[in-house]
Structures are given as C-alpha cells and as structure tokens.
Amino acid sequence: MNGDYSKFLQTFFEEVTEHLSVLESGLLTLEQNPDDVEVLNRIFRSVHTIKGAGPMFGFTAMSRFAHKVETLLDPLRNRKFSATRQIIDLLLESADCLNMLVVAAKNGTVIDENKTVLDLEARLETCMTVTAPVPGQKPAPSQSAAAPAPPAPVTSARQTYQINWTPGEDLFQRGLNPLKLFEEIGRLGTVTSCVLATSHLPDLADLDPERCYLSWTCTLETDYPREDIESVFEFAASPGELTITALSSSSPVAQPTQEPDPEPAHSVIDEEDDPRLAAVFFGQKPDSLGAILVEQKSVTPAQLAKALDRQETIRAESKEHKAEASMRVDTEKVDKLVNLVGELAITQSMLSALGGHFEIKYLPILQERLLQLERNTQEIQERVMGIRMLPISTVFNRFPRLVRDLSAKVGKNIQLLISGEETELDRSVIESIGDPLTHLLRNACAHGLEPPEERVAAGKPEQGTIRLNAFHEGGKICITVEDDGRGLNRDKILAKAIEQRIITGNDTLSDDQVWALIFRPGFSTAEKLTDVSGRGVGMDVVKRNIEALNGIVSIKTVTGRRTIFTLKLPLTLAIIEGMTIRVGEDTYIVPLLSILESIQPKADMVQNFIGKGEVVNVRGAFYPIVRLYEVFDLQPEHKNPAEAILLILETEGERVVVMVDEIVGQQQVVIKSIEENFRKVDGVAGATILGDGTVGLILDVRGLVKLARQGQEIAV
Amino acid sequence: MSRVILVVDDSPTMRGMVSHALNEAGFETKEAENGKDALIKLTTMMGEGKPDVIVTDVNMPEMDGIELVKEIRKLSAFKHVPVLVLTTDNTDEKKEVGRAAGATGWLVKPFDSELILKVIRKVLPQ
Numbered sequence: 011m012n013g014d015y016s017k018f019l020q021t022f023f024e025e026v027t028e029h030l031s032v033l034e035s036g037l038l039t040l041e042q043n044p045d046d047v048e049v050l051n052r053i054f055r056s057v058h059t060i061k062g063a064g065p066m067f068g069f070t071a072m073s074r075f076a077h078k079v080e081t082l083l084d085p086l087r088n089r090k091f092s093a094t095r096q097i098i099d100l101l102l103e104s105a106d107c108l109n110m111l112v113v114a115a116k117n118g119t120v121i122d123e124n125k126t127v128l129d130l131e132a133r134l135e136t137c138m139t140v141t142a143p144v145p146g147q148k149p150a151p152s153q154s155a156a157a158p159a160p161p162a163p164v165t166s167a168r169q170t171y172q173i174n175w176t177p178g179e180d181l182f183q184r185g186l187n188p189l190k191l192f193e194e195i196g197r198l199g200t201v202t203s204c205v206l207a208t209s210h211l212p213d214l215a216d217l218d219p220e221r222c223y224l225s226w227t228c229t230l231e232t233d234y235p236r237e238d239i240e241s242v243f244e245f246a247a248s249p250g251e252l253t254i255t256a257l258s259s260s261s262p263v264a265q266p267t268q269e270p271d272p273e274p275a276h277s278v279i280d281e282e283d284d285p286r287l288a289a290v291f292f293g294q295k296p297d298s299l300g301a302i303l304v305e306q307k308s309v310t311p312a313q314l315a316k317a318l319d320r321q322e323t324i325r326a327e328s329k330e331h332k333a334e335a336s337m338r339v340d341t342e343k344v345d346k347l348v349n350l351v352g353e354l355a356i357t358q359s360m361l362s363a364l365g366g367h368f369e370i371k372y373l374p375i376l377q378e379r380l381l382q383l384e385r386n387t388q389e390i391q392e393r394v395m396g397i398r399m400l401p402i403s404t405v406f407n408r409f410p411r412l413v414r415d416l417s418a419k420v421g422k423n424i425q426l427l428i429s430g431e432e433t434e435l436d437r438s439v440i441e442s443i444g445d446p447l448t449h450l451l452r453n454a455c456a457h458g459l460e461p462p463e464e465r466v467a468a469g470k471p472e473q474g475t476i477r478l479n480a481f482h483e484g485g486k487i488c489i490t491v492e493d494d495g496r497g498l499n500r501d502k503i504l505a506k507a508i509e510q511r512i513i514t515g516n517d518t519l520s521d522d523q524v525w526a527l528i529f530r531p532g533f534s535t536a537e538k539l540t541d542v543s544g545r546g547v548g549m550d551v552v553k554r555n556i557e558a559l560n561g562i563v564s565i566k567t568v569t570g571r572r573t574i575f576t577l578k579l580p581l582t583l584a585i586i587e588g589m590t591i592r593v594g595e596d597t598y599i600v601p602l603l604s605i606l607e608s609i610q611p612k613a614d615m616v617q618n619f620i621g622k623g624e625v626v627n628v629r630g631a632f633y634p635i636v637r638l639y640e641v642f643d644l645q646p647e648h649k650n651p652a653e654a655i656l657l658i659l660e661t662e663g664e665r666v667v668v669m670v671d672e673i674v675g676q677q678q679v680v681i682k683s684i685e686e687n688f689r690k691v692d693g694v695a696g697a698t699i700l701g702d703g704t705v706g707l708i709l710d711v712r713g714l715v716k717l718a719r720q721g722q723e724i725a726v
Numbered sequence: 727m728s729r730v731i732l733v734v735d736d737s738p739t740m741r742g743m744v745s746h747a748l749n750e751a752g753f754e755t756k757e758a759e760n761g762k763d764a765l766i767k768l769t770t771m772m773g774e775g776k777p778d779v780i781v782t783d784v785n786m787p788e789m790d791g792i793e794l795v796k797e798i799r800k801l802s803a804f805k806h807v808p809v810l811v812l813t814t815d816n817t818d819e820k821k822e823v824g825r826a827a828g829a830t831g832w833l834v835k836p837f838d839s840e841l842i843l844k845v846i847r848k849v850l851p852q
Contacts, residue, residue: 018746
C-alpha cells in the first residue's frame with residue numbers, strides 16, 4: 011500500500027475489536043428480534059468498515075471474508091429475506107472466523123488458504139443462493155481485484171480484449187471519472203495500450219467544458235471473463251457506447267485500430283498509475299541484507315533462517331506489547347481531570363500567596379486552604395484511578411453468546427439476564443475476571459440448571475434463568491451469578507468428600523463449610539463428564555483467581571431452587587482500604603475487606619486446647635489466636651489477650667484472630683510490592699508509605715491463617 | 727494559504743489515514759464523523775477556512791454520505807464545493823444514487839492515496 015499508514019494500525023485494531031463486539035451482540039439481539047433494521051444497519055456498518063479498512067494494511071483475507079459476510083447482510087438489511095436461526099448461526103460463526111482473522115493479522119500471521127475461512131465463505135455463498143436468489147448482488151470486481159493477491163479467477167485462459175469506449179457527452183455531468191474506470195480495468199489484468207481519441211473535439215469556441223468529446227481504445231490482457239470487464243463499465247456506458255472484442259489469445263498484442271493521438275501525453279493511465287509498474291518493481295526489489303550475506307558466505311542459509319525467525323518473534327512480541335501498553339480513555343474523563351488540575355493550580359497559588367506574607371493570625375485561612383488542597387488531591391486521585399476504570403460490560407458482553415452456545419450444547423433452554431453492566435472496574439481486574447466468570451456460567455448451564463423435563467416435573471418453568479449482576483457495595487464490586495436450578499446438594503457433596511477422604515463421616519460441617527468443599531481441587535460431583543464441564547478442574551481455579559485479585563467468592567444456595575455465587579472484588583488493585591494497627595512501636599495495615607470485627611476479650615474467653623493451641627471463644631465459636639508480636643518478633647505493649655485487642659479476620663471462609671496492641675485508624679493505602687524489591691515474606695502481602703513517611707507492612711491474612719494452622723490440624 | 731479538505735468518515739482509522747495522506751501532500755484537513763457532524767462543522771466553518779473539497783464516506787450512522795451531499799447542495803455557501811465520495815460500495819445502483827445526489831466523484835476503498843490526491847488536485851477550484 012502507498013504511504014506510511016503503520017501508525018494507524020493500532021487505531022485500526024482498536025476499532026475492529028469494537029466492531030467485532032458490536033457484530034456479536036448485534037447478532038444476538040437480532041436472534042430475538044429478526045427484523046430490527048436499526049441493529050442490522052449497525053452490524054452492517056461494522057462489517058463494512060472492516061472490509062473497507064482492512065486492505066489499507068494489506069489484510070486482504072480479512073477484507074475478503076468481511077465482504078462475503080456483508081453480501082449476506084445486505085439483503086437482510088433490505089428486508090429481502092429475514093434472519094433465520096440458521097443464518098444467525100452462520101453469521102455468528104463468521105464473526106468468530108473474522109475475529110480469528112483479525113487476531114492473525116494482529117500477530118502478523120498470514121492466513122491465506124485457511125480451511126475454516128474457505129469453508130465458511132462457501133457456506134455464506136450457498137446460504138445466499140439457497141435463501142433467495144438475489145439479483146444484481148454479484149460482488150464488485152474491484153473488491154477482490156484491488157487486493158495485492160487477487161483470488162484466482164474462474165476462467166483460466168488468459169485472453170486479450172480490445173475495448174472501445176465512446177462515452178456519452180454527459181459523462182462529466184454524471185459525476186463520472188474515466189480515470190477511475192481505467193484504474194479498475196488495470197486491476198483486472200495488464201493494459202498493454204490505451205489510446206485517447208480526440209477527433210471529436212470541436213473548436214475551442216464551440217467547446218462546452220462540461221461535455222465529453224473523447225473516446226478511448228485500450229487493450230487488456232486478463233484472466234477474467236468478459237462480464238467482469240463489462241461490469242466495470244456497467245454504470246458508465248449505455249448500450250452502444252462500449253464494444254469489447256476478444257483478440258486471439260495466442261497472437262501478439264494487436265495494436266488499437268484507432269490512429270494514435272497526436273499528443274501522446276494524453277494517455278489516460280499515466281505511468282505511476284499503471285499497475286504494470288508495480289509488477290515490474292516487485293521483481294526488482296533490492297536484495298535483502300540476508301541474501302547478500304549468504305552470497306558472500308558470511309552466514310549459512312540455516313543461520314539466516316534462524317535469525318529471521320528470531321526477528322519475526324521479536325517483532326511479534328513487541329507488537330503484542332504495544333497493543334496492551336496503550337488504552338482508550340473517554341474524552342470526558344480527561345476533560346474533568348484537566349479541570350481538576352486547574353483547580354489544584356489555583357489552590358497552590360493561593361497557598362503560596364498566603365505563605366509570602368504569613369502571620370499567625372492567618373492560621374484559620376491556612377487550615378482552610380490546606381483542606382481544599384486535600385480535597386483537590388483526593389478528587390484527582392479518584393479521577394486518575396477512574397481513567398483505569400472500564401465498564402464491566404466489556405466482560406459481560408461475551409456471555410450472551412457463551413450461554414447461547416452452551417444451551418444448545420447441553421440441550422437446555424436457558425435465558426441469561428444481565429444487569430449492572432455499566433458498573434466500572436479497574437482494567438486489570440476486568441482482564442482477570444473473564445475466565446472465572448466464564449467458568450461459573452458454564453457450571454450453571456451444565457450442573458446448576460436441570461434438564462427441561464426435570465424442571466417441569468419440579469413445577470418450574472421449562473426455561474432456566476441465569477442472572478448475572480454487578481453492583482457497588484461498600485467500596486467493593488459485587489458480581490453475582492445466580493441460577494434458578496437445583497441448588498447444591500449437601501448430601502451428595504458430603505458423600506463425595508468422604509469418598510475422596512477429604513473428611514470423615516464423623517465430621518460435622520456447617521453448610522458454608524460444605525459449600526466450600528466444591529472449591530477444592532479435583533472435586534466434582536458430576537456423574538458423567540461432558541465437554542462443557544465436570545472434570546473437577548475449575549472451581550478451585552475460580553477461587554484462586556478471585557483471591558489473587560484480593561477478592562472473595564461465596565455461595566448461597568437453596569436446594570431445589572437456586573444457587574448464587576457472589577464475587578466480591580476490590581475496585582482497584584493498586585489501592586486498598588486498610589486498617590492501621592499498632593504492635594509495640596510498629597505499625598501494620600490489615601486489609602479492611604478481611605476484617606470481620608474487633609473485640610476486647612474477657613480473660614475467660616481465651617482458652618488453651620490441646621492440639622488446637624490458643625483459641626478465643628466468640629459467642630460460642632472458637633477461633634485460633636495469632637499473636638502478631640510472636641510472628642514478627644516484636645516487643646509488645648500487652649502480652650495478656652485480655653488487655654490487648656483481637657481482630658477477627660476472614661479469608662477463604664476460614665477465620666483467624668490476630669492479637670494487636672491498638673487500632674490506629676482507617677486509611678487508603680497504595681500497595682508497593684515487597685517481593686519485587688526484596689523477597690517474599692511470610693505473613694506480609696506488601697508495604698506502603700504511611701502519612702509520617704515511615705514504611706508500614708500490609709498483613710497477608712491468608713498467610714496468617716496458615717501460621718495459625720501450624721501444629722493444629724483443622725478439618726478444611 | 728493551504729487548501730482545506732473536510733474528511734467525513736465514521737471510522738477513525740479511515741479518517742486518520744485519509745487525513746494523513748492529505749496532510750503529507752500539504753493540505754490542511756478537518757474531520758467529521760458522520761453527515762450530521764459534517765454539516766455542523768461546515769456551518770461553523772462558513773466564515774473562514776471553508777473547505778475547498780469534501781471527501782465523504784457513504785455508510786455512516788446519523789446521516790450517511792448521500793444525504794450529506796444532498797444537504798450540501800442545498801446550502802448556497804457550499805453548493806459549489808466538490809464532494810468526493812470515498813466508499814467500499816462499488817455497485818452501479820449506489821453510484822447512480824451518488825450521482826443523482828450531486829456528488830462530484832466516486833472513489834473506492836481501499837484507496838490509493840496517489841489517486842485521491844490526483845483527483846483532488848483536479849477538482850480543486852483555482
């Protein structure tokens with residue numbers, strides 16, 4: 011392609027990704043509402059844009075395929091026939107295929123004669139002819155012909171045609187550009203000559219500049235059939251204006267019959283537009299460095315191949331990296347930020363004015379302005395974090411399709427209801443919750459919901475419902491996946507757990523503990539394996555992934571009625587709400603999310619059990635105590651639990667009590683990794699810089715639970 | 727004084743690429759993302775920096791390129807501004823519609839920047 015458009019490549023991929031998601035969600039809407047012209051127009055535009063922009067970067071396979079899809083969408087849009095389930099299926103498959111082509115293009119992989127693509131292209135074409143013979147929908151020849159590597163035309167014999175074209179006098183008034191027509195002709199093959207006849211030009215005095223007095227004769231060598239040449243002129247020439255004569259294919263190129271123009275410079279296709287030129291240059295590309303080196307025997311061909319391979323990998327890697335390194339931000343967000351920075355500047359200048367002639371009587375004003383500064387800073391912090399926020403719909407969008415496909419696979423009628431998709435979440439969290447959510451949905455489809463007969467027998471509607479909801483709750487994001495299926499079966503899970511020797515028949519477990527069993531690796535109660543789910547891998551991965559994000563998974567279930575999985579996630583990974591606590595001279599931070607409550611115990615609440623160590627009795631439940639000063643080897647203020655403060659922490663459904671001297675207060679802390687700067691420290695999740703400039707360690711609750719467990723084996 | 731060209735396309739990639747090609751050749755460009763947007767921008771450009779040529783896509787939300795051409799031809803200030811249609815559509819029906827609406831030329835995507843520049847130089851008012 012001409013010009014340097016590489017810098018638009020990223021814009022292109024961002025745009026295409028948006029179009030692909032429009033396409034998929036549009037198709038799903040269409041399935042519910044086959045005659046929604048608005049949606050049809052929208053998806054048509056998306057495909058159309060991909061088709062149009064793709065070839066600018068040389069992505070011809072992508073463009074060609076988009077064209078095929080578009081050809082099917084067009085009659086739908088014009089209500090020539092309506093979208094049946096089969097058509098939607100085919101279009102969805104095509105959307106996947108298009109996505110594959112886009113990914114391939116992004117990674118620089120060349121997909122040419124891919125089977126999936128060819129197969130789908132054929133099916134799209136069959137669908138067109140079977141559904142309705144739509145007249146005049148033959149693909150425009152320039153689409154494929156404009157590509158650097160046009161697909162092989164149907165006829166194989168190379169033919170030479172002489173084309174005589176005497177356009178009507180109103181050619182220019184009809185907004186036509188003869189140059190473009192010849193361009194198109196040039197794309198069909200090799201134009202060996204093109205001559206302009208000016209014999210009909212009147213004298214200058216009689217000349218009407220808006221009329222066309224010219225005619226052309228050109229010779230074209232092409233593999234395309236005559237109809238393709240005609241189609242170029244279809245619009246431009248009325249019958250009688252155009253003659254196309256086949257010259258003998260073997261004979262040397264015949265000269266045009268018309269006498270050559272006295273001014274040869276008038277040839278319409280000037281040199282730089284001539285496609286022949288490109289063909290000539292192609293063969294004469296300067297030798298690559300590698301070829302020269304091989305020739306000089308500086309390297310062996312094998313070495314060269316290896317080096318090239320490496321180059322390619324590095325190129326691909328850097329491309330991938332680039333794609334992730336940038337993000338699109340709503341202009342509105344940036345504008346607000348700019349505003350805020352303006353306010354900050356005003357506050358700052360007010361403060362420095364005050365500082366210039368400060369007297370103690372201005373103290374209240376100083377305090378007020380400092381407060382304002384704090385407000386500004388806080389708001390800017392929030393807004394900057396907001397830049398990293400994306401609506402959760404970016405993840406949710408793919409689920410209607412998933413559930414649709416799964417419902418067909420498992421033979422159940424399933425409806426997915428999504429709400430709260432506008433809820434915003436940190437980009438990095440968004441990227442990581444896709445897989446766990448997918449898994450929960452798969453599970454709900456495969457296990458949670460009963461087969462239709464069973465549902466009807468249980469007096470439920472035949473159609474199963476899965477609700478996916480996201481909302482804010484106390485500085486956290488909650489995502490719930492709820493199905494109105496059979497619920498978890500306590501007895502079945504217990505039986506399985508006993509069979510797998512996770513527990514013994516004598517253990518008495520609370521419901522919550524039983525439900526927690528399904529998060530154990532390798533645990534599955536499914537009787538038969540399906541390719542949807544049931545291999546016992548997954549739920550543990552779900553839990554691990556969510557916890558890696560500082561989140562919590564919990565289950566609520568009513569046997570026979572419903573199961574609800576709730577994911578609680580922090581808004582962002584970089585900042586957490588923390589509770590500052592003190593042990594002796596040192597300050598620690600406990601993630602607020604994991605604190606259940608804090609108590610000042612009476613002496614008789616703390617007991618020592620053999621084999622369980624020190625425990626505290628809180629309203630009848632016993633929790634192990636971890637004395638923080640012992641863990642970190644500190645000098646505490648209090649060694650007697652009755653004088654100290656106990657924090658009850660929870661993680662992964664397990665509870666632990668941590669003994670500290672004092673609760674200092676609550677604050678937002680920015681997490682800095684210790685592991686990256688030092689090494690992993692047990693019981694410490696990270697560090698932060700406190701208000702007075704000292705470093706505070708953030709406690710790792712999971713680690714503390716493990717510490718509490720050392721020397722005391724608790725069931726699950 | 728550089729010549730101003732208004733580029734209308736709903737695809738940011740396309741807009742960017744067309745503008746880039748034109749800027750490289752020394753033209754000043756303005757961008758609009760659909761027909762409606764273009765009309766608004768034209769109205770504000772009426773005083774100064776009126777575009778010398780308009781290049782528009784056809785398939786756009788809000789108002790498509792064909793409608794845009796029709797509207798432009800109704801405005802006395804822009805009636806004579808050449809409007810080039812740049813589209814993937816290459817069917818005769820579409821071209822006829824474009825011609826009837828009053829488009830000056832019909833260019834096909836994927837575009838050849840050389841060709842676009844040539845055409846623009848040809849239609850530029852002296």
